[in-house]
Amino acid sequence: MAEVLVYVDHVDGAVRKPTLELLTLARRIGEPVAVHLGAGADTAAPVLAQHGAVKVLTADAPEFAEYLVAPKVDALQAAYDAVSPAAVLLPSSAEGKEIAARLAVRIGSGIITDAVDLEAGDEGPVATQSVFAASFTTKSRVSKGTPVITVKPNSAAPEAAPAAGTVEQLAVTVAESSKGTKIVSRTPRESTGRPELTEAAIVVSGGRGVNGAENFPVIEALADSLGAAVGASRAAVDAGWYPHTNQVGQTGKSVSPQLYIAAGISGAIQHRAGMQTSKTIVAINKDAEAPIFDLVDYGVVGDLFDVVPALTDEVKSRKG
Ligand SMILES: Cc1cc2nc3c(=O)[nH]c(=O)nc-3n(C[C@H](O)[C@H](O)[C@H](O)COP(=O)(O)OP(=O)(O)OC[C@H]3O[C@@H](n4cnc5c(N)ncnc54)[C@H](O)[C@@H]3O)c2cc1C
Secondary structure (H helix, E strand, C coil), rough: CEEEEEEEEEEECCCCCCHHHHHHHCCCCCCEEEEECCCHHHHHHHHHCCCCCCEEEECCHHHHHHHHHHHHHHHHHHHHHHCCCCCEEECCCCHHHHHHHHHHHHHHCEEEEEEEEEEEECCCEEEEEECCCCCEEEEECCCCCCEEEEEEECCCCCCCCCCCCEEEEEECCCHHHCCCCCCCCCCCCCCCCCCCCCCCEEEECCCCHHCCCCHHHHHHHHHHHHHHEEEECCHHHCCCCCHHHHEECCCCCCCCCCEEEEEECCCCHHHHHHCCCCCCCEEEEEECCCHHCCCCCCCCCCCCCHHHHHHHHHHHHHCC
8 A cells, every 4th residue: 555654743742633633634545654853753653653654754853953944854855755655744834834845846746735635536635625715615636746735734533543653763864955044043932721723623713893902811711611722803913902823814824623613703704714614613793794604603693792701601511
């Protein structure tokens, strides 16, 4: 069976959920071979094996941390040369997409980004994408070279499928030309204790209807009761009520959670572009004519300051 390279996104060996989703999707196409770069391979390997990796190729080099993505591309290319895979899958993060694009150029392959599903096809893997502000769903496949595909978080539920997960060292030579951009400092982002917006299974977002930074704790309380990330519309961000890092939409982040709750958000096309592929959408808006109600699974016409706290209390009481 053909092998499929899966680029592992991790923090010191703690494998992030989108990688487990990639392994699940990779098994539809062939045998997943995980590529783990940097420290922590010992921690990561059993988790990767548990989710279907037949092999784990590992490499650690100081250059991975000292420079921007190019040394990682060197390593992924070394894995590609060693395996000759049927496809290369990466998470659709900013870094994942940059590595994917550079690899595709180097190996002369076509690339598909932001896939939301993946299936095997007679002439190679077929990727589903949601395009033009999620107005269309397309299916496409790479027609040149080995498909390089980035997949959005939450596109598949990770499934356990124990495999050998044999750990092998990958020989990597970092090219001089890959050392063009050195990282000179790092500042850890202040942790909110909430899941990462683009990876969260549940997102609760607030818009202009929240009417002030001082009211965002209402949204945060519902998010925390559900273990969700907090998002915001551009109107709320532009007003300075919530950080830009939490903006959902065309000029913010693209999310695709199992559940998206929009409170006090009208549903402008630019907001929809960032959340329309969510599996279940719930809106709370006091205007029954708000366009957001055109795309929801469940809608509540009401004042968010009544509905959201009541919902939070109900969630908490059911968790009991
Ligand atoms: C190039 C470009 C890029 C853009 N990118 C983005 C983007 O990435 N993300 C984004 O979100 N927008 C983006 N926008 C802006 C977008 O067009 C809208 O202006 C914005 O999404 C509106 O935000 P909103 O829904 O919070 O505010 P509004 O459209 O003002 O809607 C507020 C809603 O809250 C409701 N409401 C008010 N009070 C309450 C209450 N107490 N209880 C319940 N409901 C209440 C109102 O009925 C209304 O429907 C972009 C625009 C442009 C031109």
